[in-house]
Amino acid sequence: MCIRKRLMAGTAVFLAGQLAGFGLAFGQEQDITIGLAYAKSGWSAAYDADPAEAVKMWIRERNDKGGLLDKQIAFVESDTKSDRAQGARAAQDVIDQGADLIVVPCDYDLGAAAAATAQRAGLISMFLCAEDAKAGVQGAGAYAFTSSGAAQIQGASVVNWAQTELGVSTVYSLLDTTLEYNKSVCGGAEWAIENNPALKSVGSDTFKNDDATIQSQITRILGLPAKPDAIMLCSYVPGGASAVRQLRAAGLDMPILNGSTMDGTFWTDSVPNLENVYVSVQASMFGDDPRPEVNSWFERFSAAVGRPATNSYAILPYGFLDLWADAVSQVGGTDAAAVVKELESGKPTDTILGKKAFSPELHIQANALMVILGYGKEKPSVAGKYTLAEPVPFDVMFRMKQ
Secondary structure: OHHHHHHHHHHHHHHHHHHHOOOOOOOOOOOEEEEEEEOOOOOOHHHHHHHHHHHHHHHHHHHHOOOEOOEOEEEEEEEOOOOHHHHHHHHHHHHHOOOOEEEEOOOHHHHHHHHHHHHHOOOEEEEOOOOOOOOOOOOOOOOEEEOOEOHHHHHHHHHHHHHHHHOOOEEEEEEEOOOHHHHHHHHHHHHHHHOOOOOEEEEEEEEOOOOOOOHHHHHHHHOOOOOOOEEEEEOOOOHHHHHHHHHHHOOOOOOEEEOHHHOOOOOHHHOOOOOOEEEEEOOOOOOOOOOHHHHHHHHHHHHHHOOOOOOHHHHHHHHHHHHHHHHHHHHOOOOHHHHHHHHOOOOOEEEOOEEEOOOOOOOOEOOOOEEEEEEOOOOOEEEEEEOOOOOOOHHHHOOOOO
16 A cells, blocks of 8 residues: 555646645645546436535545545546446556545446456445445445445335325336346335335336337336326436336326436426426435535535536435545544444444444445425425335345345
8 A cells, every 4th residue: 555655656747737626735645545437428427427526525625624634635537438347447547546445436337347446456435326235245345335325215215205295005117127226216116015005006117228219118007997196217317208208298197206316407308398206315406405404515516516416416425435534534544444344333423414324234325314306397396305114124125036
């Protein structure tokens, strides 16, 4: 580790522009570096960009408070180009530049190779916002963590909320099988339906995000003895937005439920007269979150980045980075094995999004307060909030029944 750190002096020219933003002296050796291997280009940049900006904002704010272990924090970055194979190369790139913590893409499928590269190098990785439970010990490695909660929480929370607040009793699931995240959202919804006597599944179907049409799936829904009270759509943009548009064009005007990949307004113009769509997120970026500190954070983000956040994923890395910094302080260094042991202590710790904790078995949150956003003809707004009565069980989180 020390040899690798001394080599960073040779990269001073390359990093000068970035370090200047922290007010650091030119050529000053940096002992703590965060490496961002994320999608700066390609379709996944829509999800990675804001959380990555939040990491940089956290670094600036932390440095303003004195840094970490009395040292300033620098960052280096490399573009995964929304490509799985390129993710491994981008991770190796920031490792070669001296990173101590590797930040990898939001999605498990796109970030797994980067996290595995960090694991082989003996370094901790943080998925920017992955919500598949394999973004941890069981999939990416013992040193991999994610800043978010399991996607099952989203699916379970939104269907339970819809039953309580909208009177929904029958649900039809429409699963986009492209990503593991989507399967987990629908898996959580199915678990909630099975355990809520007021809810009943009346069918399910699948499609792919890049399918030109879902007309056959719509025909099967229209052929049901009775229309479902709600459709659980487990998908992401652009295919998710296309599915909403086609469902509405077919006269299916019941509530459409989804997870946080449909958060934001970057897709809403593609659905004329959008309304009666509800998504489950961990925070509202629209200034109406029930927690004042969250609204204040998004105001700071807008000021720091020069524009509003495009989705609520932006805030997620803050909680993990605070926990990581606390663990580093506790063990007195960035040695991965020691920091991981401290992170896995299971001690609930306050973060901007509530108490969080990790264990040797789970490097993802199994429960969290979910904010339900309602999409209408105006901008999205908070329709309610929901917290599961119990954490998502281990077997549901890993979809062991499938």
